[in-house]
Amino acid sequence: MPGKVSVLVAGSWGTAIASVLAENDSDVWLWSRNERQVAEINAEHRNHRFLDDVELSPRIRATTSMEEALRGAKGVFVVAPSSAMREVAKQMRPYLSKETILVHATKGFEADTLKRMSTVLADELPEYDASRIVVLSGPSHAEEVIKQCPTTVVVASEHAEAAEEAQDLLINSSFRVYTNPDVVGVEVGGALKNIIALGAGLTDGLGYGDNAKAALLTRGLAEISRLGTAMGGNPLTFAGLAGIGxxxxxxxxxxxxxxxxxxxxxxxxxxxxxxxxxxxxxxGVKTTQAAYKLSRQYDVTMPIADELYEVLFNGKTAAAAVEDLMGRGRTHELEEVAKPVQTKWFG
Incomplete structure (x- = not known):
């Protein structure tokens, strides 16, 4: 499915997505504010700051012009940090066609509003059909994707055709793509897993071993699922690529x-x-703040997220946080969760 596709911005994950698209014979325009980075990509086919000495496809061309990046693009992939998503969306608005497939691959919440990234995009792009926004998530380190290591991801949209078009742009022999109608679950799972990853780093830094990490991942997934279903996600999504994967x-x-x-x-x-x-x-740092607030907004218990919040922002030691988690009162593993959501494709 050759044609022009744009990627905003030129970080590690954005550059990796650009490489997948180029491998699939798309002509890729990679947008960045950094003139030096753009010059390096165009002249040397490298993005040293983010991906060392990996050689990029000559099909990838970089630009600092949003108009040049978006004009005539049949697909746009937004990979801006969550803190920059709203500003990037504002810059996109004059140049984004209603017919363009719009995909975001950012895992986080907006700090002030606690909104998911698809909602931020919908806010700033009122002429675009919000139901056609696609979310890309799943286990996908840029450092491995760029080397064409086997990777499997998921694209989610309320609009089945939009998800399938994004799938067609991306899928190849090393990058397998599934579709899912559960936008909320995919976004929430992708964001909240970063909190648990911070916790995993803490346990490893403390030398607590594999037992502790296994417990953290398992109970962390329970917290992700509780909040995700309370926000409207399908519980099955958290057992998939955007959740446990x-x-x-x-x-x-x-x-x-x-x-x-x-x-x-x-x-x-x-x-x-x-x-x-x-x-x-x-x-994960900003997401921990968001989860702390969201858990109270939705009346969901998230002890791991709460303890990480105390470590990051209130000076609690990691060892003390682990001690308090281990010393919590007795409870049942199969806690009650929100009622399962029946998610269907539009149409």
């Missing part, structure tokens, strides 16, 4: 910036220093 890869890999941030914090490094050292956005 993304949770496992983010909590167990050296590529995970959220895991690395948690590990450094457990070693005694202050949060501000860790974020400066990472040099890239650590979505």
């Amino acid at each position: 993304d949770l496992v890869v983010t909590c167990t890999s050296k590529h995970s910036r959220n895991w690395r941030a948690g590990y450094l914090i457990a070693q005694g490094h202050p949060l501000d220093d860790v974020l400066k050292q990472m040099g890239m956005v650590v979505e």
Whole structure:
């Protein structure tokens, strides 16, 4: 399905998606505000800051012009940090065609409003049919995707045809894509797993071993599912690629910036220093703040998220947080969750 496809912005994940699209014979325009980065991509076919010395396809062309990036594009993939999504959407509005397939691959909430990214896009793009917005998520480290390691993801939309068009743009022999109608569940699962990844880094930094990490992932998934279903997600989504799949890869890999941030914090490094050292956005930090507020808004118990909030923002030590989690009162594993949501495709 050749043609022009745009990717906004040129971070590690955006560049990896651009590479998948280029491999599928799309002519890819990669947008960035950074003139030096754009020049490097166009002249050297490299994006050194984010992906070292990986050579990019000559089908990928970078630009600082939003108009140039979007004009005539049949698909647009937005991979901006959650904190920048609204501003990027505002810049897109004059140039985005109603017929263009719009996909976002950002895992987080807007800090002030607690809105999901598809809702932020809908706010700023009122002429675009919000039901056709597609969400891309799943276990997919950019460092492996760019090397064409076997990867499986999910695209979700309320509109079945939009999800299938996004699937057609992306799917190939190393990048398998499933569809799902549950936009809420896919977005919530993709965002909240970053909190648990921070926790996994903390437990590894404290030297607590595999038993602790397995417990953290399992109970973390329970928290993700509780909040996700309360917000309207389908419980089955959290047993899939955007739930347990993304949770496992983010909590167990050296590529995970959220895991690395948690590990450094457990070693005694202050949060501000860790974020400066990472040099890239650590979505789990802002997502922990969002989850803390959302759990109270929806009256959902999230003890792991609560303890991480205390560690990140109130000076509690990681060891004390683990001690308090282990010392909680007795409870039943099969807690009551929100009533399952029957999610159907439009039409």
